[in-house]
Amino acid sequence: MTRDGLIEVNETKETAERVSRREREADFSRPQEQPEPQAAQEIAAQNAAELPPVSPDASPLPLTPELPHRQDTATAERVIERIDAAQTRKASKKAAHKAQRDATVKEKSSRLQFTEEELSTPELEKYIRKSNEAADRLDAAKAAIPKEKKLVKERTFDEATGKAKTRLRFTEQEKPINGGKAHSNPLSRPAQEAGIFVHNKIHSVEKDNSGVEGAHKSEELAEKGAKYGTRKIREGYRSHKLKPYRAAAKAEKAAEKANVNYLYHKTLHENPQLTSNPLSRFMQKRQIKRQYVKAAKTGGTATAKKAAENTRKAAKKTAEETRQAAAFVARHPAGVCIAVAALLLFIMVSAGLSSCGAMFSGMMNGVLGTSYTSEDSDLVATENNYAAKETELQQRIDNIERDNPGYDEYRYDLDNIGHNPHELASYLTALLQSYTPQSAQAELNRVFDKQYTLTLTEEIEVRYRTETRTDTWTDEDGNSHSDTYTVEVPYNYYILNVKLTNKPINSFVSELLTVEQLEMYRVYLETSGNKPLIFGGGSPDVSASEDLSGVQFVNGTRPGNTAIVDLAKRQVGNVGGQPYWSWYGFNSRVEWCACFVSWCYGQMGLSEPRFAACQSQGIPWFTSRGQWGARGYENIAPGDAIFFDWDLDGSADHVGLVIGTDGSRVYTVEGNSGDACKIKSYPLDYACIKGYGLMNWN
Incomplete structure (x- = not known):
């Protein structure tokens, strides 16, 4: 089996016969160059000498391709030629488009091109000079912008060979502004967490030692100063790097303003009738500047000058419309006055409604900013949970003698059990904003432990009690005698001191809240959260x-x-x-x-x-x-x-x-x-x- 189909080979007779009936495959390889006639004869003779003898009964294999094979080869060649031609056309079109874009970019410039007539006009000389000076400053500012080399891919078309080629080359272009976020140090976050942990630990004990507190505050101040200095250094470095870009943007804005000013005065010089009245001149100037800026952003100075010519025509039309409007006002002064009065009245009413709306919005924001943000049911339920803890504390005090038996005396020094519900609600709202009984439970325990302190202290006193004793003795005569007397006998007297301290919530909230939260707490407490009867x-x-x-x-x-x-x-x-x-x-x-x-x-x-x-x-x-x-x-x-x-x-x-x-x-x-x-x-x-x-x- 070969690529041309099934071939039967007789090795005894040394013959080969193609028995397949399918068409031969087309050869899509490029045709080799034809040898010279003499060389072709030599090659044919050499091939004939190398071929094995063919039996007369067998059909010899053809030395040249059959007709269908020749047709297939020609078709393949035409297909390949079409593919190459299509690729060549595509590459040519792409190269032409790129050349057109490059030409457009090069044409986009802030420098105007002036004709001899314009240069010889005295009225425009000042504006031409300012335009050129602004363009020079812009070119200098753009040249100062940092440049970088970038590797680009370029596809060219070779007309001699008819092929498109791709080559790489370096081009110099402006270095873009780095607007991305700086990569942070992966160790910075763990370091911050560790610092916060250490500071919190020091905060928890610094109130007991003024020296530790002073040193800690000095350390925090030094850390803030170091962070501030580092931030300012980074900002200064970035500002220094961006200085050329800011200068270029400023110069480009100045050049655009100078060019617009020149084209405006050129339009007025060519059309004196446009300067009819101040209102007309103001509107014409705004229209000329608007159209110029739009054209300059899209097509360069050439398109901008063409747009200025179109603007001149539009300004002429605007002047005519302005004159017609003035004539209409002169014919109907009463109607115009009524219309203006109605417009002013509408503006005054709208402004009044807007002020009322702003005032109402401010009042609503003030009410919402001083109100408890939790649901009423959650406020009451949380208050009940705290009251239940107080009831439990009272029961514990009531059962002290039962739970601690064996003492001779129980001494009580108890503060009253109770709290201001609005102090608790104001604290929780300032700290947690909106809360539920479940989310506030941890804070309830924290506040309760700070408000109430119950201490049980055992005290032993050595006391004396008087005991009567009798001594019995026998004299010489055998008579029994007894003496009765009293003695002071020491013994231990056991006392349990029960002390309950109640610190009002208002006295320690400053230790638990930040400065901003403490301010919010005072506002809530002052207004009772706008719910004075909630409890x-x-x-x-x-x-x-x-x-x-x-x-x-x-x-x-x-x-x-x-x-x-x-x-x-x-x-x-x-x-x-x-x-x-x-x-x-x-x-x-x-x-x-x-x-x-x-x-x-x-x-x-x-x-x-x-x-x-x-x-x-x-x-x-x-x-x-x-x-x-x-x-x-x-x-x-x-x-x-x-x-x-x-x-x-x-x-x-x-x-x-x-x-x-x-x-x-x-x-x-x-x-x-x-x-x-x-x-x-x-x-x-x-x-x-x-x-x-x-x-x-x-």
Whole structure:
């Protein structure tokens, strides 16, 4: 089997016969050059001598290709010629396009070409000189830009051989500005983390040693100075490298301005009629500059000069339109004045609406920036979790004697357990922004450990007790005698000292927050997060106290207590709740409406009711004793407690003292009503009245 098909070879007769019926394959190889005639005869004779003898019965293999094979070879040659021709045409077209682009780039220049007529015009001489000077400065600035050699691939066409060739060559071009980000040191991030870790460790102990604190602050200051100096050196180095590029950009802008100015004055010189009035000249100049800049960016100075000619025609048309508009205004002055007045009115109204919108947006941003960002349910749930920890602490103190038996005495030095809910919420919001009970749990534990410190200390005292002893002895006569006496016997007296310290949250938040967070904390605490009643215990009413000097009260069947009414009235005008919350035992301000009511009862010589929370302490005290009257109870009297449910969720939010009723309204004195003591009044069927705590005075 050969590439020409199946051939049968007879080795005995030394003959070969092609038996395949398929067409021979075309030879696509390039034809060899034909030898000279004499050389061809010599080659033929040599080939004939080398061929083996052929049997007369066998069909000898042809020495020349058959006709179909010759046709296939010619077809292949034509295909190859077409392929070469197509590649040559493609290479030629590509080279022509590249040459055209290079020519366009070379033509793009900021230097204008002036004719002899333009150079001989005195009016344009100054502008031509400025244009040439600007172009010279631009060429010098571009020459100062760093250059670099770049290897490029170039494809050329050889007309002699008819072939396209690719060759490499170096070209010099402007070095581009390095806008990429500098590669960072892979060890910088671990080093920073290590530095932060070390600084945090020092921060945790530096408050105990002023020397360590001073040294640490000096070290931090030195580090900041070193970083600042390094940054400035890098910025200066980069600014120095970019100086040629800035100079080139500045020179290019100046050259563009000079060229535009020349073309504008040239247009005015050739068309004096365009300078009709100042408004027309201003609009024409802007139009000429705009079209020139657009043409200069796309096609170089030649296209720009052509665009200036087109601009001249457009400016002439603009001048004509301006004259027509002026004539229209002269014919209809009243209509134009009305239109201008309407336009001014529209602008004033739009500006007013825009100012209102900006003011409203500013007000909204101010409200949002001073409000708690968490959901109300999350705020309350987190507060309840903290209160539960305080309840657990109280239970632990209550069970100390059970959990630590065997002591002769238990001594207690306990601060009050309690906190300001808004201090806790303001701290968590400043630190965590929006939080949930789960995300704030770690911070709750941290704050709780800082606020409360419970220490149990064992103390042993050596004390003496008097014991009576009897000594018995026998005299010489055998008589028994006894003497009784007392002695002081030492013994150990075991004491367990229980001390609870309560540091208000406001006293240590500065240790846990940054400067910015501390500022946010103070804003939230000042505004109560714009949710003063979220934790209960206060009234949102910020209006003035009412005047009851002309009201006649009807006490009803219950006598009440006029002394507590007079006491409560004397408190009207107090702001901030001092001394009521401090009398109760708090070290800082809390929601103090219940503290005020308890203080009034205490001044009357009553130890109870004493409560700081309305729903969890105040109402249970009255209901457990059968002294509770719901809203609508008619037999209320001066000195009773009145409870309010502002958000109507079934839980009391506020409490005050009843000072009387006239049968249709109830009159009260309330603490923490807008953070002040005020006299207020409400209809007896007011929906927010939850009920009354009925006091007994006998």
